[in-house]
Amino acid sequence: MKVAFFSSKRYDETFFKQNNEDGHELAFFETKLAPRSVALAEGARAVCVFVNDKVDRETLEGLRERGVAFLALRCAGFNNVDLAAAAELGIKVVRVPAYSPHAVAEHTLALLLTLNRRIHRSYNRVREGNFSLEGLVGFDLHGLTVGIIGTGKIGSITAKLFQGFGCKLLCHDKYENEELKERGATYVDLDTLFSQSDVISLHCPLMKETHHIIDAAAIAKMKKGVTIVNTSRGGLIGTADVIQGLKSGHIGNLAIDVYEEEESMFFEDQSATVMQDDVFARLLTFPNVLVTGHQAFFTDTALTQIARVTLDNLSELEKTGDCKNELRPS
Numbered sequence: 001m002k003v004a005f006f007s008s009k010r011y012d013e014t015f016f017k018q019n020n021e022d023g024h025e026l027a028f029f030e031t032k033l034a035p036r037s038v039a040l041a042e043g044a045r046a047v048c049v050f051v052n053d054k055v056d057r058e059t060l061e062g063l064r065e066r067g068v069a070f071l072a073l074r075c076a077g078f079n080n081v082d083l084a085a086a087a088e089l090g091i092k093v094v095r096v097p098a099y100s101p102h103a104v105a106e107h108t109l110a111l112l113l114t115l116n117r118r119i120h121r122s123y124n125r126v127r128e129g130n131f132s133l134e135g136l137v138g139f140d141l142h143g144l145t146v147g148i149i150g151t152g153k154i155g156s157i158t159a160k161l162f163q164g165f166g167c168k169l170l171c172h173d174k175y176e177n178e179e180l181k182e183r184g185a186t187y188v189d190l191d192t193l194f195s196q197s198d199v200i201s202l203h204c205p206l207m208k209e210t211h212h213i214i215d216a217a218a219i220a221k222m223k224k225g226v227t228i229v230n231t232s233r234g235g236l237i238g239t240a241d242v243i244q245g246l247k248s249g250h251i252g253n254l255a256i257d258v259y260e261e262e263e264s265m266f267f268e269d270q271s272a273t274v275m276q277d278d279v280f281a282r283l284l285t286f287p288n289v290l291v292t293g294h295q296a297f298f299t300d301t302a303l304t305q306i307a308r309v310t311l312d313n314l315s316e317l318e319k320t321g322d323c324k325n326e327l328r329p330s
């Protein structure tokens with residue numbers, strides 16, 4: 001079947017072409033999917049999108065008019081898709097529920113260790129012949145209490161990695177993970193997690209109830225000097241409130257791979273343009289803030305798996321009209 005890829009990068013093309021065993025006709029477009037770009041899907045039965053393609057009702061209507069029957073997300077999160085509108089229009093939506101939860105969990109630890117041990121700063125200093133240790137004091141992870149919000153695939157692996165460092169685990173989720181409990185983790189309410197954790201790591205999906213789960217009220221309940229890590233979705237954090245927390249010193253460290261307004265910036269080379277997002281620009285001024293541009297998933301293992309599962313999803317839809325990885329409105 002013909003598949004039109006939006007927000008496509010060279011690496012998408014490489015991994016999808018390498019894994020296209022069923023011989024789908026793949027058309028790659030760099031542009032994001034939006035009402036103004038739906039015309040590119042003309043003649044395609046399926047459209048493949050990524051995290052920052054905003055697939056709203058208008059876009060879905062445009063796709064439907066052009067005969068698109070399937071929308072394949074080459075990611076796990078689906079907060080960017082109007083599932084109810086897709087269902088009404090008869091467009092089936094599929095995703096890659098898990099590609100490499102290890103990739104994201106490992107990046108979470110990479111961010112935390114880099115930030116805590118000030119490696120982002122010492123890397124630059126040493127290259128300039130500055131071997132001073134002033135301002136590079138970190139802290140031992142061993143013995144700290146780590147709060148994990150969302151103990152699904154990624155959160156539970158992250159929790160185990162923290163245990164490897166000798167951290168005590170507090171978890172919060174609607175569903176308790178028995179394996180983590182057997183390994184000594186304790187499930188607590190959100191307020192307890194906020195008030196007792198030295199490090200808080202976010203791994204729940206972005207939904208109405210989790211939007212700005214880290215806001216001024218939540219920060220006020222946290223320990224002074226708390227470290228917050230977010231490799232889940234930007235909208236979990238109220239950035240303005242976090243900036244206030246950083247300015248006052250209540251938040252000691254912030255590591256993020258995602259940002260609530262990332263859509264207009266991430267995945268593109270913006271180095272020659274003037275940054276228009278003043279909030280993001282302010283974030284970058286803090287020595288105790290580390291930002292990566294939504295790269296937690298970005299390993300060869302994960303990219304291979306994303307390509308394979310997405311193409312399998314499309315083959316399954318083509319052959320049977322159904323798919324085990326279909327998303328339905330709740």
Ligand SMILES: NC(=O)c1ccc[n+]([C@@H]2O[C@H](COP(=O)([O-])OP(=O)(O)OC[C@H]3O[C@@H](n4cnc5c(N)ncnc54)[C@H](O)[C@@H]3O)[C@@H](O)[C@H]2O)c1
Binds near residue numbers: 298
């Ligand atoms: N940065 C990246 O590159 C990247 C890559 C993949 C996924 N992600 C993000 O990571 C998130 C987690 O992925 P996953 O594969 O572990 O998903 P998952 O579905 O396996 O786990 C999510 C967990 O969050 C829990 N949850 C739901 N609502 C909650 C709430 N209000 N409070 C606490 N927990 C709640 C769920 O019960 C579930 O256990 C995804 O939603 C996605 O946004 C980021």
